[in-house]
Amino acid sequence: MSCITTLTRTLRQRGYRMTPQRLAILQALHDVGHLTPAQVYARVRATGMTEATVYRTLDFLAENDVVRVADRGSGHLAYELAGEDHHHLICRACGAQQEIPAEVLRGMLDALEGHTGYRLNAGHLTFFGLCPICQESFTAEPVYEIVGG
Amino acid sequence: MSCITTLTRTLRQRGYRMTPQRLAILQALHDVGHLTPAQVYARVRATGMTEATVYRTLDFLAENDVVRVADRGSGHLAYELAGEDHHHLICRACGAQQEIPAEVLRGMLDALEGHTGYRLNAGHLTFFGLCPICQESFTAEPVYEIVGG
DNA sequence: TTGGTTATTGATAAAATTATCAACAAGGAA
DNA sequence: TTCCTTGTTGATAATTTTATCAATAACCAA
Numbered sequence: 001m002s003c004i005t006t007l008t009r010t011l012r013q014r015g016y017r018m019t020p021q022r023l024a025i026l027q028a029l030h031d032v033g034h035l036t037p038a039q040v041y042a043r044v045r046a047t048g049m050t051e052a053t054v055y056r057t058l059d060f061l062a063e064n065d066v067v068r069v070a071d072r073g074s075g076h077l078a079y080e081l082a083g084e085d086h087h088h089l090i091c092r093a094c095g096a097q098q099e100i101p102a103e104v105l106r107g108m109l110d111a112l113e114g115h116t117g118y119r120l121n122a123g124h125l126t127f128f129g130l131c132p133i134c135q136e137s138f139t140a141e142p143v144y145e146i147v148g149g
Numbered sequence: 150m151s152c153i154t155t156l157t158r159t160l161r162q163r164g165y166r167m168t169p170q171r172l173a174i175l176q177a178l179h180d181v182g183h184l185t186p187a188q189v190y191a192r193v194r195a196t197g198m199t200e201a202t203v204y205r206t207l208d209f210l211a212e213n214d215v216v217r218v219a220d221r222g223s224g225h226l227a228y229e230l231a232g233e234d235h236h237h238l239i240c241r242a243c244g245a246q247q248e249i250p251a252e253v254l255r256g257m258l259d260a261l262e263g264h265t266g267y268r269l270n271a272g273h274l275t276f277f278g279l280c281p282i283c284q285e286s287f288t289a290e291p292v293y294e295i296v297g298g
Numbered sequence: 299t300t301g302g303t304t305a306t307t308g309a310t311a312a313a314a315t316t317a318t319c320a321a322c323a324a325g326g327a328a
Numbered sequence: 329t330t331c332c333t334t335g336t337t338g339a340t341a342a343t344t345t346t347a348t349c350a351a352t353a354a355c356c357a358a
Contacts, residue, residue, distance in 0.1 A: 055344090119278050120276055127267075204314095
């Protein structure tokens with residue numbers, strides 16, 4: 001059974017429906033990886049879909065854990081398919097990105113769950129910092145600038 | 150020397166200025182703890198300040214590490230004074246919040262710095278999950294809803 | 299396959315956020 | 329104190345995001 005068929009069934013069990021608009025947006029995210037709402041719209045506007053629908057659908061998919069939200073420091077939220085857990089490390093100076101495997105943080109997250117009793121939704125965390133190269137070029141009192149991405 | 154005097158001097162060293170608008174916004178954040186841009190504006194509009202100025206000033210203060218941004222899951226970013234490091238754990242079902250002392254995550258963050266060579270800006274992280282009470286009231290296939298705060 | 303229920307969409311307006319630019323004012327210099 | 333430089337603000341427009349609601353279409357039942 002295809003991935004889409006499974007997803008459709010899951011949504012229906014929850015009282016929702018699968019629509020061509022939702023499929024198109026999922027396809028766009030699958031093709032590119034992660035996109036802002038504006039970028040999604042640019043890719044699906046040919047279908048006649050409204051911008052409002054893009055925002056609504058992304059919200060809907062995120063609330064149903066089909067996609068996940070990631071604040072990538074550009075001032076605009078990005079969305080991506082919820083797949084294997086991983087995290088990101090982004091340099092605030094040059095924008096370089098590095099992927100962090102889920103295992104690296106798993107221990108800490110487990111400890112946090114044990115300590116607080118919460119069950120965490122930490123599928124995708126983003127950390128910000130200075131990469132080794134940019135650390136060199138900054139003086140004693142750096143003024144950080146958010147770099148768009 | 151007062152805290153404001155120190156801050157003013159620091160900004161000036163970086164080529165910026167202290168203004169009554171910036172003071173008013175800092176005062177509001179000091180009084181309440183954390184506020185969204187709209188909430189800040191509600192508290193300072195009596196001074197005649199523009200909404201645009203509120204957004205600009207919050208951005209400015211965040212880029213200079215005077216305040217920090219926290220995505221509190223309401224869909225709108227919140228701002229708070231940058232003080233002693235701490236983190237938050239928020240229940241996605243009922244909105245309950247729990248503070249996490251910095252020490253709990255320090256070890257993990259240090260390890261991450263060592264592993265990647267990055268210098269992290271992780272003054273305030275927010276984790277989302279289900280609190281112990283809400284875990285009881287959810288069935289096998291929960292549909293999470295973001296709760297505004 | 300057909301009909302009926304209702305979740306979803308498009309169209310539109312409203313609200314929130316960002317960009318632009320001339321006028322103003324903070325802070326240093328004389 | 330007064331003048332000058334230029335960072336900052338207010339006013340305004342543009343853009344992004346959210347809310348509203350009637351029309352549409354997905355999906356189940358017969």
